[in-house]
């Protein structure tokens with residue numbers, strides 16, 4: 111049986127964004143803990159926000175090469191359902207984080223060309239989920255959240271044993287095409303549902319989720 115399509119809205123920073131994502135039918139909401147990002151949240155800001163997320167919507171914390179001290183503080187203060195590791199974390203580090211915090215881990219891998227896909231195999235069976243994102247262009251500081259897509263044709267005929275999400279440059283206008291071209295059952299979006307960097311737009315969130323959920 112084909113899994114139903116699930117949507118993650120990442121980079122939420124306020125109650126209005128959480129409400130919009132939950133109302134639209136998102137399955138996951140993401141909070142970014144990376145100071146260089148326009149979507150960065152402090153632990154102090156994130157804790158009450160995470161507490162507002164309705165039951166049934168998974169709260170995902172995105173970190174980039176975070177050390178144990180930060181993850182200890184994050185997991186102690188913010189109620190979470192999943193950790194998203196979006197840096198250069200090795201498979202060993204993913205396994206360590208999973209064991210230490212007892213939370214499911216999603217590992218992001220940047221894809222720009224066919225040879226990048228091999229890295230995803232290293233995390234299959236180690237991470238609970240894979241996140242197949244666009245590789246950032248050279249010189250760009252953010253490892254994700256750049257609103258750029260990769261060539262989805264690279265995924266033709268590719269499958270992984272672990273559940274996976276597609277990310278990178280998704281928008282309300284290309285969500286259906288992304289599902290059709292890649293066969294993904296999970297979509298992760300940030301920039302494509304914003305009116306400005308870090309500012310989520312309820313109408314775009316609505317349109318994105320509606321497009322994704324009716325993509326079949």
Ligand SMILES: O=C(O)c1ccccc1N[C@@H]1O[C@H](COP(=O)(O)O)[C@@H](O)[C@H]1O
Pocket residue numbers: 120121140142144147148149172174196241243252253254255256257258277278279280298299300301302
């Ligand atoms: O959103 C960010 O600011 C961010 C910062 C650091 C790492 C990842 C980040 N976002 C993730 O990137 C992808 C794609 O985002 P976009 O839709 O292309 O803007 C997504 O997984 C976000 O969770």
